[in-house]
Every structure is written in structure tokens, then in C-alpha cells.
Amino acid sequence: MDYEHIQTTLDGKTSENKFLSLLKGVKSFSESLDALDHIDWDFSGFTTQYLTHKFHSYPARFIPQIPLSFIRLFTKPNDSILDPFCGCGTSLVEAFLHERNSIGNDFNPLAALISKVKVTLVPQKELKYLQKKVKTIDKMEISPTEIDHISERLPSRKISSIFSESVIYELSKIKEMIQSLRENHRDIFDIGRIALSSTIWSIVENNGVKDIGNLFRKRIDMIMEELRSMDRLVSSPPDCLILSGDARKLEVPDDVVKLVITSPPYVNALDYYRIHMYNMFWLDMDFGLFRKHEIGAHSHYVANRFRLLTEYLADMLRAMIEMNRVMKIEGICAIVVGNSSLEYELIESYKHFSSFAPEIGFKIQKTIYRNIDTKRKYTSTDIGNIDDEYILVLQKKSSCPIPSTDNEFVTQIVSKEMEKFQKQVNSVQGTSITGRKPTKERLRENIERIAEAITHLPKDIKMKK
Ligand SMILES: C[S@@+](CC[C@H](N)C(=O)[O-])C[C@H]1O[C@@H](n2cnc3c(N)ncnc32)[C@H](O)[C@@H]1O
Structure with missing residues (x-):
């Protein structure tokens, strides 16, 4: 079914029409890649709450037009898409509306339930x-x-x-x-x-x-x-599989997915288990297990936040290896991530993910920058004043021969990243100061903390049982 038909709730604004016409008629892969350069990724003022997207609030969800663009440009009806951190199912709803099969995964049991309800037609x-x-x-x-x-x-x-x-x-x-x-x-x-x-x-x-x-x-x-x-x-409802599992060990077979579109957790930004504690309490869901395995969560390594960074980078490297494993060769993997801040230091996650990509069989096709409208409920205020994010567009060129569980490989790659980060902080400190300025001494302590995090790295990156 045609998108324009489906989106009856879009109210025909010029910017929205311009966006829709950009997606139309794109045929070849290179035309699709080019089209990415012409989209205004800010989507300022666009309608985002339509159809089942309205069902439930969810912090830091992405706006539907992001997955919609990638689904339209890089898949055909009946192809399969995956969102390994599907949250409230934004990409799954768009896949459903465009009659693409989808797999959604999220460790948060509430996220899995919201996603299921959004893509299940009921007699x-x-x-x-x-x-x-x-x-x-x-x-x-x-x-x-x-x-x-x-x-x-x-x-x-x-x-x-x-x-x-x-x-x-x-x-x-x-x-x-x-x-x-x-x-x-x-x-x-x-x-x-x-x-x-x-x-x-x-x-x-x-x-x-x-x-x-x-x-x-x-x-x-x-x-x-x-x-x-x-x-x-939706005349022929596509298949949709929802999993409530760990993105670092997906229960999905190899080489089945044409497109991965996802926005992973940010380091130190949100603790979903805490945000959804009361929802899960009333729904008799166990949040203990999710709390333990939540990626980027505040509750881990409170005494030295840079140990949380090594854990986060290792978790994300494992998740990217899994994305690569389940994807078909030449498929596109789009990862939407913003910067965050740890102890007054700027963490540019997209740069770290870009370093991982060629090590595990991905080619970097593009890095797209977008402004986020912080007034809209799509972002978290916890990450400070940072109001931009990046879309890393990768293409699978080969299968990563290393499994996501290989601690030696993960240690080697994450160590390199942490050493680069250490060099950067050694030369300039306080790259992400918002509000009150910390003392110089306080910032210098970061150098020691990073060194400590590197020492603990081989142990800290191990997945908890
Ligand atoms: C930024 S949100 C995704 C939002 C989603 N794009 C949407 O539109 O709703 C990141 C998600 O990662 C999930 N998550 C955190 N740790 C995870 C893990 N180990 N495995 C799978 N999902 C995890 C969180 O529960 C959260 O829903």
C-alpha cells in the first residue's frame, strides 16, 4: 500500500509533502543513498503521533520519519527489518504500515509488550x-x-x-x-x-x-x-516477531534481515528500569533481570563513570556484531545515537561506533547529523544540553567471523578506543561542561579515572551472568 494512502493523519504540510516526494520513485541503491543527503532530518513540525504510535509514552523514542525513510529507501514489501533496541516499537509500526516483516527486540519487558500491541490487529x-x-x-x-x-x-x-x-x-x-x-x-x-x-x-x-x-x-x-x-x-498484514531479549545475544538466525534500523541506549542517559518501575510493578513484570543487563545504565559503576564507558562500548560492540550476524550481505544498518556526557567529558558515541564498524564487516556509507527538537518528548533531559544526534549508515560487506561473546576480541577493540579517548582527555579536559564549572583539579582526576578504567577493562567488559 502507498505511504500517502496510509498516512491519512499527516495533514498535508508542504515540508511533509516535499519529504514524501523525495522518497518516491527512488529505484537504485545509489539513488537511495543520494536521497539520504536531501532529506531534512530535523523533521521540524512534522506529525509524529499517528495511528498506533499514540499508544504509550516512551522516553527517547525516535520519530517515525527516521525508520520510515530507511524502510522506504532500502527495503521492498516482504523484506525483513530488525530493531534490536525497539523500545516502544516505532520502527516496527512503520514496517507494518509499509508491509515489511519485522523483528523487534528489547530487554525491557514493558517495551516488548507495547510493541506487540502496536502491531497486532485484533478481530x-x-x-x-x-x-x-x-x-x-x-x-x-x-x-x-x-x-x-x-x-x-x-x-x-x-x-x-x-x-x-x-x-x-x-x-x-x-x-x-x-x-x-x-x-x-x-x-x-x-x-x-x-x-x-x-x-x-x-x-x-x-x-x-x-x-x-x-x-x-x-x-x-x-x-x-x-x-x-x-x-x-493495511491489506496484507506482515509478520512481526517481538522478542524480549538481550541485543548482545539475539535469538535471530544468521543472514535474514535486509535492514537494521535502531536507536540504542546512550551511555549514562536513562535508566529504563527505573523510569518504568511502577508500570512493571502493576503489570507484575520482573525488572531485576533487566536492571542487571540494561546497557548504559546509571546504576553500574557509580564510583568511576569511565568504567561505565568501557562497559558500554563493549556492550555496543557486541550488539553491532550481532546486527552484522543477522543481516544479509549488502544490507543497510542505520544506528541513531546522540552524544552524551560523563564527568564533564563529551562522549561521541557515533565516533566509537564508526571505529568498530570496519573491524566487524561493515562499510561506513554515511554519517548524518540532525538537530533534535528538545521541546518534544523524544529526548531525555538527563544528557544535559546536548541536542544533536547522528545517524550512522553502515553497509554489511562481510560476515564478522568473531562471535559477540569473544571477550579477547572485545577487550582488544575497546582498549584501542579507550586509549584514544585517554589521549584526548589528557590534552584537553572538560569538553562537555554545562552550568557550574568544576575545579581544574576535579577535571585532572578524570585522567586518573580513565587510566583506572583501562586497567579494569578486561574484567569490566565481561557480560554479567
Ligand atoms: C533509545 S531506546 C529505543 C527507543 C526506540 N527507538 C523507540 O522508538 O521507542 C533504547 C532501548 O534499549 C533498550 N535496552 C537497554 N539495554 C538493552 C539490552 N541489553 N538488550 C536489548 N535492549 C536493551 C531499552 O530498554 C530501550 O528501550
């Missing part, structure tokens, strides 16, 4: 049944003991006080209704869980909401309406 009969069930919420009975039990188990954080007895009561009634669908109505059970999770997100973000039941019903209505629209638009 009308089931949606009507869900509507009927939603009307029974007020009849659900919750005992004071159940409320106490939930209250006792809430995470020990200040923010838990939002979940007063009456909030727990309202949420428990909704959960009880959803539970009744678990056995025989899996798809609408999952829709219910996403609507509940999105309601909890609003409660946490807004420090409480007035009418929880009403907010939940509105979420359900919106999800059903968008799924119906999607059903009308």
Missing part, C-alpha cells in the same frame, strides 16, 4: 468484548487486605506516596477486570495492560490524576479506534 468481535468488559470495572470488588498487600509491596521511593489507598483501589479494580481476560482473550488482555500502564504513566508524570477510571476508558477507546484504522489501511 472486531474481541474489541467489542473488551468494550463490554470495561463497563464491568465498577462492579469489581477489592478487599482492604488486598489494598494493604499492594501498598506494602510498593517500591521504597518517595514517589510511591502518589499511590494512596483510593488510587490503589481504582487501579486494582481495573487490573481485576483485565485479569479476567488472561486465559482466553490474550490480545485484548494485552491491550488492557497497555491502557493500564499508560494510565499509570500519567499518574506518575502528573503526580496523580482526578478520575482514573475515566482516563483508563479513554485510553482503551483510543487504542481500539487506532487499531481499527490500522486494520482498514
Whole structure:
């Protein structure tokens, strides 16, 4: 189906039309590569919340026009695309709308659930049944003991006080209704869980909401309406496989994917396990395992942040080896990543990934720079004032003979990167100072910390069991 047909919600702005016409009629590989130079990657003012993209907030998601561009330019219907860090499934939704098969992977169980619901069409009969069930919420009975039990188990954080007895009561009634669908109505059970999770997100973000039941019903209505629209638009729904696994060890066969499009975590930027703690709590999801294996997370190596950098680089090298393994030869791998900051030092992740690429069978085709609109909810304020990101466009030229689990190889490549970084910091310190200036001595300590991180590298880069 034609994109212009699909995007009925795009409101025909000139910039959007210009973008769409750029993608049209591109035939050869070299024309597709050229087209990348003519796209205005800032996508300023573009419509981004359409169809199932609306279902659930997700920090640092990318805007749909990025995966859309790569899908249109580098794949044909029935090709397969992969997003190994799929988050809330932005690239999977675009693959679905363009009738491409897709594989989405994310270690965050909430991300996997949101992604699944966004790309699963549900029969009308089931949606009507869900509507009927939603009307029974007020009849659900919750005992004071159940409320106490939930209250006792809430995470020990200040923010838990939002979940007063009456909030727990309202949420428990909704959960009880959803539970009744678990056995025989899996798809609408999952829709219910996403609507509940999105309601909890609003409660946490807004420090409480007035009418929880009403907010939940509105979420359900919106999800059903968008799924119906999607059903009308996509005539042959493609296959979509969602995995909740580790991007460093993908459960995907070799040489099956035509395009990888992904935005991996940034170092030191966001801890998704922490952000989604309450959602996962209410959905009975275990966030312990995800916390341990989350890439780039704050909770690792608190005493020396440069040890977190070595761990991050090793994790990302392993993830890139896996991307290479599952891709077909000549396929495109587009990695969207921004800079971050560690102890006042600028971390240019795209430069590190660029150094990895030729070592593992990729050719660098292009590096695209884009501004991010920080007012939109697509970025994290945690990474400071940095408001730009890069799209690294790689092409698989050969299969990497080394598996992602090879610690010796990972140590060798990451050591080289860390030594380059050390040289840079030795000559200039404080490349990413925002706000109050640290003392010169404080900055000089970074030199020692980096040296320490290099010493610990062979141990720190090992994957946790
Ligand atoms: C920047 S977000 C991706 C957002 C996504 N592009 C979207 O539009 O929603 C990075 C994702 O990496 C996931 N992640 C972190 N560590 C991971 C790991 N070891 N394996 C797989 N996914 C991981 C996080 O849960 C998060 O969803």
C-alpha cells in the first residue's frame, strides 16, 4: 500500500509533502543513498503521533520519519527489518504500515509488550468484548487486605506516596477486570495492560490524576479506534516477531534481515528500569533481570563513570556484531545515537561506533547529523544540553567471523578506543561542561579515572551472568 494512502493523519504540510516526494520513485541503491543527503532530518513540525504510535509514552523514542525513510529507501514489501533496541516499537509500526516483516527486540519487558500491541490487529468481535468488559470495572470488588498487600509491596521511593489507598483501589479494580481476560482473550488482555500502564504513566508524570477510571476508558477507546484504522489501511498484514531479549545475544538466525534500523541506549542517559518501575510493578513484570543487563545504565559503576564507558562500548560492540550476524550481505544498518556526557567529558558515541564498524564487516556509507527538537518528548533531559544526534549508515560487506561473546576480541577493540579517548582527555579536559564549572583539579582526576578504567577493562567488559 502507498505511504500517502496510509498516512491519512499527516495533514498535508508542504515540508511533509516535499519529504514524501523525495522518497518516491527512488529505484537504485545509489539513488537511495543520494536521497539520504536531501532529506531534512530535523523533521521540524512534522506529525509524529499517528495511528498506533499514540499508544504509550516512551522516553527517547525516535520519530517515525527516521525508520520510515530507511524502510522506504532500502527495503521492498516482504523484506525483513530488525530493531534490536525497539523500545516502544516505532520502527516496527512503520514496517507494518509499509508491509515489511519485522523483528523487534528489547530487554525491557514493558517495551516488548507495547510493541506487540502496536502491531497486532485484533478481530472486531474481541474489541467489542473488551468494550463490554470495561463497563464491568465498577462492579469489581477489592478487599482492604488486598489494598494493604499492594501498598506494602510498593517500591521504597518517595514517589510511591502518589499511590494512596483510593488510587490503589481504582487501579486494582481495573487490573481485576483485565485479569479476567488472561486465559482466553490474550490480545485484548494485552491491550488492557497497555491502557493500564499508560494510565499509570500519567499518574506518575502528573503526580496523580482526578478520575482514573475515566482516563483508563479513554485510553482503551483510543487504542481500539487506532487499531481499527490500522486494520482498514493495511491489506496484507506482515509478520512481526517481538522478542524480549538481550541485543548482545539475539535469538535471530544468521543472514535474514535486509535492514537494521535502531536507536540504542546512550551511555549514562536513562535508566529504563527505573523510569518504568511502577508500570512493571502493576503489570507484575520482573525488572531485576533487566536492571542487571540494561546497557548504559546509571546504576553500574557509580564510583568511576569511565568504567561505565568501557562497559558500554563493549556492550555496543557486541550488539553491532550481532546486527552484522543477522543481516544479509549488502544490507543497510542505520544506528541513531546522540552524544552524551560523563564527568564533564563529551562522549561521541557515533565516533566509537564508526571505529568498530570496519573491524566487524561493515562499510561506513554515511554519517548524518540532525538537530533534535528538545521541546518534544523524544529526548531525555538527563544528557544535559546536548541536542544533536547522528545517524550512522553502515553497509554489511562481510560476515564478522568473531562471535559477540569473544571477550579477547572485545577487550582488544575497546582498549584501542579507550586509549584514544585517554589521549584526548589528557590534552584537553572538560569538553562537555554545562552550568557550574568544576575545579581544574576535579577535571585532572578524570585522567586518573580513565587510566583506572583501562586497567579494569578486561574484567569490566565481561557480560554479567
Ligand atoms: C533509545 S531506546 C529505543 C527507543 C526506540 N527507538 C523507540 O522508538 O521507542 C533504547 C532501548 O534499549 C533498550 N535496552 C537497554 N539495554 C538493552 C539490552 N541489553 N538488550 C536489548 N535492549 C536493551 C531499552 O530498554 C530501550 O528501550
